[in-house]
Amino acid sequence: MTQIAYLNGEFMPIEEARVPVLDRGFIFGDGIYEVVPVYGGRPFRWSQHLARLKRSLAAVGIDNPHDEAGWTRLVADPVSRHPWADQFVYMQVTRGVARRDHAFPRPAVRPTVFAMSSQLVLPAAEQIQRGVAAVSLPDERWLHCDIKSTSLLGNVLAREAAVRAGAAECVMFRDGFLTEGSASNIWVVRGGRLCGPPADNLVLEGVRYGLIHELCEGAGIPLQLRRVLREEVQVADELILSSATKEVLPITRLDGRPVGDGRPGPVFAKLHAAYQQAKARQASP
Numbered sequence: 001m002t003q004i005a006y007l008n009g010e011f012m013p014i015e016e017a018r019v020p021v022l023d024r025g026f027i028f029g030d031g032i033y034e035v036v037p038v039y040g041g042r043p044f045r046w047s048q049h050l051a052r053l054k055r056s057l058a059a060v061g062i063d064n065p066h067d068e069a070g071w072t073r074l075v076a077d078p079v080s081r082h083p084w085a086d087q088f089v090y091m092q093v094t095r096g097v098a099r100r101d102h103a104f105p106r107p108a109v110r111p112t113v114f115a116m117s118s119q120l121v122l123p124a125a126e127q128i129q130r131g132v133a134a135v136s137l138p139d140e141r142w143l144h145c146d147i148k149s150t151s152l153l154g155n156v157l158a159r160e161a162a163v164r165a166g167a168a169e170c171v172m173f174r175d176g177f178l179t180e181g182s183a184s185n186i187w188v189v190r191g192g193r194l195c196g197p198p199a200d201n202l203v204l205e206g207v208r209y210g211l212i213h214e215l216c217e218g219a220g221i222p223l224q225l226r227r228v229l230r231e232e233v234q235v236a237d238e239l240i241l242s243s244a245t246k247e248v249l250p251i252t253r254l255d256g257r258p259v260g261d262g263r264p265g266p267v268f269a270k271l272h273a274a275y276q277q278a279k280a281r282q283a284s285p
Contacts, residue, residue: 004081006115025094029151032056033092048207056148078117086120131252132168139172139179146201158182178228189238189267193222208242215274238265
């Protein structure tokens with residue numbers, strides 16, 4: 001089927017979507033993005049995604065081009081043009097088109113707004129039942145990872161390193177402490193307690209952060225956000241990744257060695273079940 005995309009007020013086949021070469025998103029990676037999972041036609045935790053999108057725009061000084069109703073339509077319209085029950089909407093806003101200059105254009109130009117919806121393919125049953133492999137990497141990205149910026153070369157290089165090592169994801173460390181994966185948040189289980197890095201400038205506070213907190217409360221899992229030492233990760237009972245498109249997934253091998261007993265653990269099982277229940281509640285009338 002033809003995938004339909006949105007660009008600056010118009011819908012078109014994605015192959016026909018074009019931006020000028022002087023768009024600052026192309027020249028500088030000067031923009032932000034958001035990814036929204038959609039189950040059964042309904043955006044999942046949309047208010048939290050919208051709040052993060054607004055925070056990212058404000059953090060980089062791009063004028064918000066839509067009000068809340070406009071953003072809500074920008075999610076719903078691409079979804080309605082495709083047949084998939086489960087989708088994810090990618091939205092991107094750049095500072096716009098201007099002559100090449102590192103400083104912001106003055107006066108400000110109109111932001112470029114792009115959106116597309118794709119089929120959401122969730123992790124296979126085998127990955128849920130057996131887990132995935134990950135590799136350790138130094139976190140060499142910039143110091144504003146809390147902004148969902150389109151400048152993702154550091155993440156791209158980290159994911160490529162994982163792929164070359166035959167792994168599904170990487171687990172990154174900065175100054176001896178856990179940060180995150182290339183496209184996911186990383187959680188550590190020790191003694192039945194779930195631990196994750198604090199939501200500061202060194203990690204992208206995934207929308208799953210708030211959801212994980214709610215799921216832990218409902219499932220009776222103790223949760224602690226704090227600095228997590230590399231040594232704690234290396235002796236973890238369980239490692240878990242979370243993201244919009246992977247939901248929650250167990251990491252059962254790290255750097256070629258088993259995590260815990262090498263199988264998905266009980267905390268993951270509780271979180272995965274609670275995640276599915278949260279999705280089911282949203283789908284209920």
